[in-house]
Amino acid sequence: MGRSPCCEKAHTNKGAWTKEEDQRLIAYIKAHGEGCWRSLPKAAGLLRCGKSCRLRWMNYLRPDLKRGNFTDDDDELIIKLHALLGNKWSLIAGQLPGRTDNEIKNYWNTHIKRKLLSRGIDPQTHRPVSAGSSAAAASGLTTTASTAAFPSLAPAPPPQQHRLHNPVHAAAPSNASFARSAASPPSEDGHSSSGGSSDAPRCPDLNLDLDLDLSMSLPSSPPKTPAAASSTTASRHHHHQQQKTICLCYHLGVRNGDVCSCKAAAPSPAGPRAFRFLRPLEEGQYI
DNA sequence: AAACTCAACAACCGCCATAAC
DNA sequence: AGTTATGGCGGTTGTTGAGTT
Incomplete structure (x- = not known):
């Protein structure tokens, strides 16, 4: 029915x-x-x-919306987040206060896609679009997503000061399944990769060396008012003043302990509907 | 000046997860 | 425990305005 x-x-x-x-x-x-x-x-x-x-x-x-142009920094942040999260526009928007998922989605489709293509980067996979890319991959080329998406960053040593304190980076090597789930690129046709196994090639050595301060902002306690409870997106934005650093795994919907050993303050889920939790994957299981 | 093209973005649609009953 | 209602999300479409021919 x-x-x-x-x-x-x-x-x-x-x-x-x-x-x-x-x-x-x-x-x-x-x-x-x-x-x-x-x-x-x-x-x-x-x-x-x-x-x-x-x-x-x-x-x-909404009064807290930031209108106006995206800066180059915003662009790069969106690209990095997209490389990590795929088309999870609401999650990406959560990292850009005052921006909406719809706005970012539109901006991605109209600006950033072209920007990446002009760099020779496939906007969905964040890998080179050249015909030889698959051959390169097959030949063992270990281009990471970050270097693929940001050629200008490639020669630089890994940044230290903003090194991810979220454990995705740290945990990924010890948990390949999560690495795939969190960092798997969306399918080539632009749809989310959540629909199960895909024939799109995965990037097993995806090493997102994201130079991000991924401090997440979340309500320190579950919403108490009906209004707050009714809109997790709103609460997400409304609580940017209450910065609380938690791990990206949490923000991605991975319960502390499932795959993330991060001891950072990951409070009880911020309200019953704050996240769609990922189920821990079996070894070898792909999302 | 009119016709056409295209980029930008607002809005709609369908689906999913989950709270409520 | 099962069903329904609701909020939220991502994909897609429609509209509008600027630029070009």
């Missing part, structure tokens, strides 16, 4: 939002906070699907 529609489509507006609709939504959320998106439209006097309201708020109306 299929899902019922989230709203009565016959009585909802679609398409671009008007200024009046925006004002109604803003006013309502200012007065009542982010709450039940399903009932919000009616309560706010909007002829919109709740889902549409949520999207409009999250991607456009």
